[in-house]
Amino acid sequence: MLSQRLANIVFVIVVLVACVWFGVIAEGFETSGLLASSGLPSKFFPQLTLGLTGACAIIVGLLYALRGSAGGDSGEMVFEEGAQARRSLLMLVVAIAAYFIWKNFGFIPMAVILGPLSLLAMGVRSIPIYLTVLALTAAVYLVFTRLLGVTLS
């Protein structure tokens, strides 16, 4: 289920593309006025760290491409089984969905949906667990709104 080698090589490519893209953007950092000639230019440090990130990414990529591992993870998988991958990726979708539900429809719809959706994503079927999570959701809401006086819109 997706080897560390393949996943890391893909990640390295993504990092390298991102480094180039951010490096090009940094070229456009211009300081106007009197401060323009003072000290190092604003693009120096971002490009320095991007260079370091890119160099490390190349080394990691080469290690995976040539040796098959970096740090003793030869032959290891990113996910032990398909169900694991499905649960965490569905959870990720739930988290993103919750953010947009909150932003567009308000806090209470998000809070009510978040718990049951998360449990569904994890494949939980026990009714007491659903009820416990809903009770904890209510407790979190009450602590923040009543005790701390936060307005959760």
Place this chain on the structure above:
Amino acid sequence: MYGNLDALVLALSQLTQPISLALLIGGIVVGLVIGILPGLGPPIAIALALPFTFYLEPVPSMILLLGIYSAAIYGGSISAIAVGIPGTGAAIATVQDGHKMFKSGRGGEALGFSLTGSIIGGLVSALCLALVSPMLAELAIKFGPREYLAISVFGLLVVVRVAGQSLPKGLLAGALGIFLTTWGLDELNGTERYTFGSYHMYEGLPLVPFLVGLFAMSEVLIGAERALQKIDFSKESLSVKLPGLKTLGKMKDVILRSSLIGTIIGIIPGEGAAVGAFFAYSEAKRRSKHPEKFGTGIPEGIVAPETANNATVGGALVPTLTLGVPGSPAAAVLLGALLIQGLSPGPKLFTERPDLMYSIFIGLFVINILMVFIGLVAIRFAARLIMVPTSVIVPTVMLLCFVGIYSVSNSFFNVGVLLAAGILGYVIRKLGYSIAPLSIGFVLGPILENSLRQSLTIADGSVTEFFNTPIGLVIYAMLILTILWRPLMEWFKRAKTN
């Protein structure tokens, strides 16, 4: 420097206020609960409590977080001993002997040894913190940009060296963390950098949502993977049997050595509680007359790692408070709490807020003493906490992260940063990277950039001028020694055997 009686009196009056006492006890309880729950370690515990500190004064907020920090490290040992699943990374070394003792019917004794070791380690490191940090702060007040540059480079490289098994991966994560701090307005000349036309980005990526996302949200996503795993544990309650003075007397060498190892490892930036615990365990085994008994369920195998991991708390606070360089990922989150309060950690804090420093020192002592009593009660309920399914913890922690971060600034942007940092943390953890260098890089990034640019300006562009400072040279020498220590020792060993 900070030794005035007024500050001490003020600290005591703040610590004895009902709110401080309630938060002190509450912090210990919350820390124990989170420590016992498998998977949620000290950085997550502190990260979840961070938003609450927004509503508190500096002293109560630091007391709350320190209580959580200390108790979470200790709490991890309870599940390590009872079910063989360490609640925190710091308790991994405890599993070997602790769980064996538990299975052989000596669980009460094992829990007693872990509690006693944790308390003693915590007290020794609190004493070291109170003695060392004022001296270090006095020295650090003389630091200029070049010295801060050296300290930041030292902190970052040490973290990279110990985090994970791959040096290039650690460096990549650290560099990525530093790069992300370059987003926002350039502090020196106001140039917009990676703001993407959003005014939210003018101040860069916010520290607290980023750290909470990195630690807590990524843990939520990883926790979802093992949500259906069942814990093989059927006890209704646990009991504890504290060791007598005679038994402790026999182990005084192990206790003292482990306390010092934990404190020193805590002081070294990046070397967290887990490293301290493993180092103390292997040292206790190496010096033992019966090293073969380690791993079979002996008290020394519990006392050594438990004393050391709690001793890292005080140690980690030394560079955090005196230099603003976090000693561990948990200390990085703690540093975020100081920033929320509008305080900048560093030597000036000792002169600007001596009462806060006294409160931290005294508070840490009181926390460790109170942890004996609260720990004794908490162990009785630990069996029920261990049984809490991960499927209940995952959505609750996620909601807490969302609400906590939103409540700090009423900003959806911050919730978005939390989510993005959580995804980043999850991806890199799944790919075998450690999040410690990323988090420390994110904290040290601004210090690194400012000190590098100021140093270059002072040196008129000459890189050799960076080393024209005695303190800086000492720090660089320590860095080289730290990096070369292990290979050199191995080389000496090989030369000796040949």
